[in-house]
Amino acid sequence: MNWLERYTFAVKAHLPTDVRQDVADELLSDLLDERDHRAESLGRELTDDETKALLKERGHPLLVAANYQPRRALVSEELYPLFLLLLRWVIVAIAVVQIGLAAISVLNQPEQNIGQSIIHLSWNTLHASLYGFAWLTLIFYLFGEYINLTDFFKNWKPESLPRVTPQGEYISRTGSAIETVVTVYFFAWLNHIVPQSLFDNPVGLVFSEQWPSLLPWINAVIIASVTLSLSKLLFPYWTRRKIALDLCLYIPAVIILAIIYQWDNAIALHMNTEEGISQWDIGQGVIGPILAGYILVASVDSVRKLRKFRAMKRE
Amino acid sequence: MAVLEALAAPHYGYSLRRFLGEKGLEVDEGTLYPLLRRLEAQGLLSSVWELQEGRKRRVYRRSGAGDAAHQSMLEEWQLLNQALHRIAGNTP
Structure with missing residues (x-):
């Protein structure tokens, strides 16, 4: 399992069940596109450190998954x-x-x-x-x-x-x-x-x-x-x-x-x-x-x- | 509005992000993808998984309701823009 797959797997763990697979597939596809784009700009494959830097830019898996949660507070702002x-x-x-x-x-x-x-x-x-x-x-x-x-x-x-x-x-x-x-x-x-x-x-x-x-x-x-x-x-x-x-x-x-x-x-x-x-x-x-x-x-x-x-x- | 404008032509997530970035609007993934899902849930977009360049990609398209919402946002934006110009013009 490469870094991108490991990252997707970690994000997936925190996603709501109904969108879990769909969001994970889209995230992996986006990460692969990003990696390929960077590799194309550099004219070579990304090193492990460069791939990890890309993931670091994306943020902690918990934060990425939190964006897909339908309600992110126990008590809503109005109440x-x-x-x-x-x-x-x-x-x-x-x-x-x-x-x-x-x-x-x-x-x-x-x-x-x-x-x-x-x-x-x-x-x-x-x-x-x-x-x-x-x-x-x-x-x-x-x-x-x-x-x-x-x-x-x-x-x-x-x-x-x-x-x-x-x-x-x-x-x-x-x-x-x-x-x-x-x-x-x-x-x-x-x-x-x-x-x-x-x-x-x-x-x-x-x-x-x-x-x-x-x-x-x-x-x-x-x-x-x-x-x-x-x-x-x-x-x-x-x-x-x-x-x-x-x-x-x-x-x-x-x-x-x-x-x-x-x-x-x-x-x-x-x-x-x-x-x-x-x-x-x-x-x-x-x-x-x-x-x-x-x-x-x-x-x-x-x-x-x-x-x-x-x-x-x-x- | 920018997303609806950009989706005049179909885009998958990464291409949409790059398209917006090239036009000077950097949107991070954490904002863009959940936004696309919300717009889809509101019926303003539709999406399908397609195989492109040997990779599975989710392609987004503006729906009929999205066209109407885009038109209405465009008019609102133009009115706001005109109002701001008038305010700026009157400011010493």
Whole structure:
């Protein structure tokens, strides 16, 4: 096998399967033409070094093959700003959870070595962040593929523009990003997609036996919330439909919290200590104020959004 | 546009590259071949493998759609050229 064939063989290894043979044949034909042209100019055959210089000019086989790849980025340029915004908040959310768990652990065991705890915390945060980074990249890759397959941007029609008031408010993208990240993280955590006791951290939650019966409903509400927050992120302006959906989601959420409130010891916080496992029940005393707080926030937010909704109707 | 212009006559990759180079437009292989494939995928070119001088070569030809696209690009280029001349003419 000569140098040109070796080079073609190396390029071929990195080519997409559907065009592999075709591109390799064309590349070899081009290299042979180039070699013959140079030999003709010199009036003699090319030496090995001259042939290698020709290949060096062509570049690394991986780079040559990369030109034939249909999509050369995991996250497309159009989606990159959104990806970066979400990634920032994914890392912040993970860090907040890890710091919270580490704080509980340190408070429970004050004799712990602080230096070691900080190293542990940093490692856990890095580990979980890489996990989050991988998931987010995968989601954006699939989203990018969907956009390419459906010609999403090309098929856009002005008729799809929202009916908003001239004074229409924008939805904070940071707010939507936080909402999306927190909801997705909660969904993943609740469904054991991410470990509930988070890696080596000895702190975790134990759910009562009643939870599985409610889990499909909770998941349905979370999925609806994630869809809505993604829609807010991609189309960051209020419309009457978006306001109505946002308000509607409060109803099942309050019902779910009310059902959980009625359970005895719905959740327990458990912690591995040197003396064994300590467990604290989180019952109505904790869930009650959470429910009350949620209803209060939901009511205030609903009043604010209803005003906005009416203003849009008048327009 | 240069590739579509050059493909007024059939060319295989290397001859096309040399033709463009001789006219003063150096295009490297890493740009030219993927471009030819994209243009072919868009239906602006067609290609067939032919045996020429004892060597298998992929020969490219401009298609009917390629002729129309070439014509439209040519007009656009001429308009742009005229606009640039007018701008340059008005620049002190």
